[in-house]
Amino acid sequence: MRTSTVGDLRILLPELDPDDLDTISDPSDDLSDGTIENASWHGLTLDDVTVRGSRLIGVDVSESSWEAGSLFGCEITRTDFSGATLSGLSIERCAVTGSRFTGTRLTDIRLKDVLFEGCRFDYATLTRVTAAGAVAFVDCVLTDATWSSCRLSDAVLRSCQLARLELDSCHLHGADLRGNTLHDLKTALGNLHGVTLDEDQLPDLTHLAVTELHLTVRKR
Known part of the structure; x- marks a missing residue:
């Protein structure tokens, strides 16, 4: 079992052997235990599609609509x-690296043991995204994004770009925001209730x- 530690958070991650995986490209196939590389799912409607124990590399899911289903391991x-548009998905025990969510709409998403590293979420809209377990964002771009009614308690954000990130009715109690610049956040202070900061912030x-x-x- 592979783990990653970010701050005080321990995240369970998949440990996949490429030699044990089949090559897959068609989203209508069984998407278990496979390698899906450079496939184009651009603009497709994916209803209740589940991907398990697989590697997605360079896949184009842009402008698609993915409702229900899950990504596991x-x-x-x-x-x-x-x-x-991603809606009603469950994402569990996944490592997401160097991926782009620019302008993506994520609604009613459940996250558990998920590490986003070096990803872009600029102009993305997250609505009712919930952390059911360990979740971390590392070296991610979150500029001009909107988080609305998200429950990401105990999540960790490290070295992320948060300029003009808008928080609305979010529950982040226990979240660790150390190592980020908060100056340009667009948020009421209530959204930061119970978070962990460092003195420099x-x-x-x-x-x-x-x-x-x-x-x-004013000066005296």
Whole structure:
């Protein structure tokens, strides 16, 4: 069993042997124990599709609609979900690396033991995304994204770009936001209730408080 530790979070990840996997390209096939490389699923409608124990490498899922189904025990690398609509998916025990979610709409997504590393979520919309277990974002671009009614308690964000990330009615209690710049977040302070910060982030937090409370700060 492969694990990754981010901050105090231990994430269970898949350990796949490429030699044990079949080559797959058609999303209507059995998507278990396979390698799906450079396949084009652009603009497809994927209803209740489940991918298990597989590697997705360079797959084009952009502008697609994927409703229900799941990703379980998968390694997802350099895969393009730009402009896709993902709804009602369960994503568990997955390592997602160098993938693009630019402008993606993720709604009612359940995450458990998921590591996003070096991924782009700029202009993405996350609505009612829930962490049912360990979730981490490392070196990810989250600029101009919107998180609405998300429950990502105990999640870890490390070295992420958060400029103009908008948080609305989110529950992040216990989330570890150390190592990120918070100055340009678009959020009410209530969305940060119970998060963990480091001392270097306190000036950013002060800036957010001054903005939310419409304070006027003047020199004597």
